[in-house]
Amino acid sequence: MRSLKIAIILLLLAAIIGCTPGGEVLEVEETPEPTLTLPAPQVFITPAPDVNAAVDAFMEAWRVDDYSGMYRQLSEGSRAALTEEDFIARYNQTAIALTLLFDNGITYQVLSRTTEPNSAVASLQVNYNTNLFGTLTRQLEIPLVREGDGWRVEWHDGLIMPELAGGNQLEIVRQSTPRGAIYASNGAPLAAQADAVAIGFTPGNLNDSLMSLFYNTMASLTIYQVDEIREMLEAAHPLDYVSLGEATQAEINAHLSALSSLTGVYLTSYSSRFYFDGGLAPQTVGHLSYISSEDLDRYLRMGYSPNERFGATGLELAFEDVLAGERGATLYLKDANGQILSKLGERPASPGQSITTTIEPGLQYRLQQSLGDFRGAIVVIEVDTGRVRAIVSNPQFDPNLFDINNQNFVYAQNPYNVPNDPVFNRATNGQYPLGSVFKIVSMAAALETGTFGEYDQIYCDHSIVACGNVLTDWTLEKDVPPSGTLTLPEGLMRSCNPWFYVIGEELMAAGRPDALIDMALGFGLGVPTGVEVAEQPGNIPAQVTTCEQNVQLAIGQGEMTVTPLQVAAFIAAVANGGTLYRPSLIDAIGPEEGTPTLTFTPEETGSLPVSDVNLTIIQTAMREVITNARGTAHRQLATMRYRPYGKTGTAQNPFGISHAWFAGYSQVNNPDRPDIAVVVLLENAGEGSEMAAPVFRRAISLYFSGNTDIGWVLPWEAYPYVVASPTPYPTNTPVPTNTPFPTETPVPTETPIGGDVDEPEE
Structure with a gap:
């Protein structure tokens, strides 16, 4: 405005001054008006929050049971009215009542939505997928309110299920079902509902004049024999309660006359799932x-x-x-x-x-009583079907002690906390170096690659230089003469370490570093067998990179480990001509009354990668292990009445005494009694020939004799099935009259004509 006034004044002055005497008007140049320029207006647009994203976030958290995540998406008012703990509890209670699945228990579909500036409603179809009630489908209307920069759920009970609006609740009434029984192959129960009695005694309350009756009655009702019960009594305080085990009510009734005469014996009845005979094959x-x-x-x-x-x-x-x-x-x-x-x-x-099951109860029971205090395993399997006839893991445990209805539960130590972990299944989950039993695999690799033939020979000395190292034979440690010149089959018969060091070295030199690994895998090692219970795969190295590794692998040492069940499966394949069968524990599954829904059928899982000719060479060598006077199992097994084949093994253990192995099979060809493969492992027991081979003999003898032939008394037994006491009892200690199976006097071993018996291997 000030500029405009100045311009007018200047114009007036110019008009006055500009008039000349001649009347001429002077022209005055006009100053232009300044132009004002305003900036263009800026428009800021705030996008509306995505309703679908908010609904998806809430429902996805529900789908994965993230109730805390759901709670964080509630409006301020909803969270003020309900604590997070109560919110989580309501959803958890609903999930339990509905028996919602854990995976996709909640699925949903957004049907529609309506949106206002500060509120929205989403319509959903929700499926509640349950374990017991199938799928329940409901439609939910989820209200949302705009808070800050997003949508929040305005929660109420009806958002769990529409029916729950207004404080309604769900209630589930459950019905119990009888659990199916587990039977042995002959129909005898292994685990079933039964009326049972817990048995125990207090030493100080026993009648001294009735001790013979006490011992024999308790031995008849439990898994213990007289000497074992006596040891338990002598180790206890007079006022201690000594848990002896359990029996069925029917067994108790059969001994009521004797029991009514005894003092200090406690019988507590209960009804529950009962494991018979103290638990047959309890780990399995x-x-x-x-x-x-x-x-x-x-x-x-x-x-x-x-x-x-x-x-x-x-x-x-x-x-x-x-x-x-x-x-x-x-x-x-x-x-x-x-x-x-x-x-x-x-x-x-x-x-x-x-x-x-496929388990034979008489065989299983006796083999369980045979391992004494050793940790170990026994597997007995039919060679032509894969049926597991016995599967022992030692030490044992009583599965009835996990039942709080059992009075002895109170006094027993949790089996999981007992030293040596008796619940651990050493037959399927124990992973051990195989030692010299692996030489069967190494011999197969040598023959199949053509690296060595049946008649190739080496001199089996106390030691040999292989891969630049001096490696020794078991004969050196045992202080017996070297084995001398041996063919390859004789090397297996004699378990000559140098022969197999040479195999490992020559395979490396020939550019065949994977030959032993491939053969081991072909024998089914390093992978699960497929048995119906949990098992470990063992370990076969993915590769060997040094000659030293390969020579150790050739004798079953180094990084390789196997399970006893895996060994039994491949020994059965050697016996039957090369077919690997899946080991099976199941003969049939079905209702108590009616047609089975599943029956056993042998299942082939592969074939040994060995020609018929080479397999026959291996079989013959395994027979020589027993029949040849120099064979490592000759002393223990030569007099067996049932035709056996086998291989001893002593696996070095960096944590203590070596593990003792024996693996073999029968060739009886009895149409009514299928041939079997038997594998025995004893942890930290020493020599396979001395310790494991006698157990093999017992297993074969029991199986083919109907459990009447015990083979021999085992090295650690005082008499069959009873461990020798460190302090022997007087010679007039009676053998219990209730021994549940007949015994026989061992047949003495005769030294064969024509040569002495050498010491066992390694």
């Missing part, structure tokens, strides 16, 4: 456990009852769904006062199916 049959507080919600969602037991190990675990049956339940909707409004779902219960 398995045991039941109670649901822990930490796992309770998970098992309730699966349909279990709070006090129900479940399979924890062995067949009980592997066939939990089969044995437990289909759990039944009814799902009710109740109002806030507990009145039933409606029934939302129902499933009837159906009993579990029973399992008949």
Whole structure:
């Protein structure tokens, strides 16, 4: 404005001054008006939050049971009205009542949505996928409110399920189902519901004049023999309660007359799942456990009852769904006062199916009593089918002691906490170096690659230089003469370490570093066998990079480990001509009454990568291990009445005394009694020929004699099935009259004409 005034004044002055005497008007140049320029206006657009993203985040958290994540997406008002703990509890209780699946228990589809500036509603179809009630489908209307930069859920009870609006609740009423039994091959129960009695005694309350009756009665009712019970009594304090085990009510009834005469003996009845004979093959049959507080919600969602037991190990675990049956339940909707409004779902219960195993109870029981105090395993398997006839893991445990209904449960130590872990299944999960039994595999590799032939020879000395190192033979440690010149089969018969060091060295020199590995894998080592219970694969090295590694592998040492079951499977294949069968513990599965739903069929898993000619050479050498006067198992097995083949093994152990192995098979050709392969492992027991071979003899002898031929008294036994006491009892200690199986006097071994028997290997 000031500029405009100045311009007008200047114009007036110019008009006055510009008038000349001649009347001319002077022109004055006009100053232009300044131009004002305003900046262009800026428009800021704030995008509306994505309703679908908010709904998806809430529902995805629900789908994976992330209840805390769901709670964080509630509006401020919803969170003020409900604590996170209560929110989580409501969803968890619903999941339990519905028995929601853990994977995709909740699935959903957004049907529609309406959005206002500060509020929205999403319509969803929600599927509740359950273990017991199938799929329940509901439509949810989820209200959302805009807070800050996003949408938040305005929560109420009806967002769990529409029926729960207004304080309604779900209630599940569960129905128990009878658990299927587990039977031995002859139909005898291994695990079944039964009326049982826990047995124990207090030494100070026993009647001294009735001790003979006490010992014999207790031995008749339990797995212990008289001398063992006497040892337990002498080790206890007079007022101690000594747990002896359990018996069925029927067995107790058969001894009522004797029991009524005894003082200091305690009998406590209970009814539960009972494992007969103190547990036959307990690591393989398995045991039941109670649901822990930490796992309770998970098992309730699966349909279990709070006090129900479940399979924890062995067949009980592997066939939990089969044995437990289909759990039944009814799902009710109740109002806030507990009145039933409606029934939302129902499933009837159906009993579990029973399992008949391949285990022969008489053989299993006697072999369990044969290993004494050694940690170890025995596997007996039919060579032409893969049926497992006995499977022993030592030490043993009583699976009845996991039952709180059993009075002895209170006094027993948890088997998982006992030294040497008796619950651990050494037959399927123990992984050990195989030692000289692996020489069967190495011999096969030498023959199949053509590196050596049947008639090739080396001089088997006390030591040999291989891969630049001096390596020794077992004959040096045993202080016996060297084995001398041997063919390859004789090298196996004599278990000559130098022969197999040479095989390992020559395979490397010939550019065949993988030959031993490939052959081991071809024999089924380093991979699970496929047996029905949990197992470990062992370890066969992926490769060997040095000559030293290969010569150690050739004698079954170094990084390689195997399970006794794997060895039994490949020994059976050697016996039957080369077919690997999947070891099986199951003969049939089905209802107690009716047609089985599954019956055993042999299943081939492969063939040994060995020609018929070379396999015959190996078989012949395994026979010579026993029949040849210089064979490493001749002393122990030459007089067997059942035709055996085998291989001794002593596996070096960096943590103590060597492990003792024996692996072999029978060739009896009895149409009524299939031939078997038997593998014995004794941890830290020393020589395979001295310690494991006698157990092999017992297993074969029992099997073919109907359990009447014990083979021999084992090196650690005072008499059959009873471990020799460190302090021998007087010679007039009676042998228990209740010995549950006949025994026989061992046949003495005769030194064969024409030569002495050499010491066993390694």
